[in-house]
Amino acid sequence: MSIRKSTVLLISIIFLTSCWFLPQDKTRYLVAYNPFPDILLMDVSDGSIINITENMFTSEYQATLDDFSKDGRYIIFHVDTMHTSSYGPTWAPNNNFYVYDVQKETINQLTDTLYRKTDAKYSPDGEKIVFMQKSDVYLMNNDGSDYHDLSTADQLEFWPVFSADGNSLYYIRLKDQLAKICRNTLRWA
Numbered sequence: 001m002s003i004r005k006s007t008v009l010l011i012s013i014i015f016l017t018s019c020w021f022l023p024q025d026k027t028r029y030l031v032a033y034n035p036f037p038d039i040l041l042m043d044v045s046d047g048s049i050i051n052i053t054e055n056m057f058t059s060e061y062q063a064t065l066d067d068f069s070k071d072g073r074y075i076i077f078h079v080d081t082m083h084t085s086s087y088g089p090t091w092a093p094n095n096n097f098y099v100y101d102v103q104k105e106t107i108n109q110l111t112d113t114l115y116r117k118t119d120a121k122y123s124p125d126g127e128k129i130v131f132m133q134k135s136d137v138y139l140m141n142n143d144g145s146d147y148h149d150l151s152t153a154d155q156l157e158f159w160p161v162f163s164a165d166g167n168s169l170y171y172i173r174l175k176d177q178l179a180k181i182c183r184n185t186l187r188w189a
Contacts, residue, residue: 030102032075034065039077041102052100052107057081060089066097066120066131074142075100076110076120076129097131097144110144119159124166132158137171137184150184157182 031042037060038053052075053063060082067076076099083092097110097120111117113133120131122142130139136151137160150169151157160171169184 030072032065032068034063036064037062039063039065039075039100041075050105052105053077053079056107059083062091063098064118066118067122069122069126069142070124071126073102074122074126075102076122078117078120097129099142110140111147113147121161123162124164128162128166130160130162130169132160137169139169139186 031044033040033042038051040049040051042049053061056063056079062080063077064080065075065077068074069076076097078095078097080095081092082089084090093116094114095116096112097117098107099110100107110129115133117131117133117138120129122129127142128139129142130137130150132138133149135156135158136149137157138147138149140147155173155175158172158174160169162169167186169186171182171184173180173182
């Protein structure tokens with residue numbers, strides 16, 4: 001195995017979390033990993049694996065894992081699909097976020113927009129999701145509602161994350177080839 005493939009495999013095994021929902025009141029540990037084009041969940045206790053994105057679309061797709069909610073119940077991911085253009089098959093210019101409910105084993109689509117979205121992260125309380133769209137920082141509720149841009153500047157913003165208490169967002173702002181770490185204090189209504 002080449003160094004590149006082993007690095008991709010290592011990076012692909014991203015999240016380890018505790019899920020609280022077993023009826024026997026036992027803790028369940030899951031590992032989510034992302035061998036393109038799908039997202040797989042493995043139960044560490046028994047080694048069982050399920051493909052949560054298998055056959056989601058009729059066209060070619062690529063699902064990318066973004067985050068687990070802090071309680072381990074939800075997994076947010078985005079999906080890119082192929083479309084046919086005058087140049088032949090190409091990746092669609094937009095993608096959407098989906099949430100997998102680990103307890104119910106269901107998938108719900110959160111967004112339906114014309115832009116590319118990546119790097120979704122849950123707030124510590126699981127109520128909000130921050131993400132990147134068109135090189136700006138956006139925020140929405142965990143059900144996809146109240147979807148809005150937090151950016152106020154004409155600068156590029158990347159890799160948003162919540163503070164541990166969920167009251168602030170940190171992200172990288174790039175302007176004139178200078179990068180700064182920025183903080184946005186959130187005012188919850």
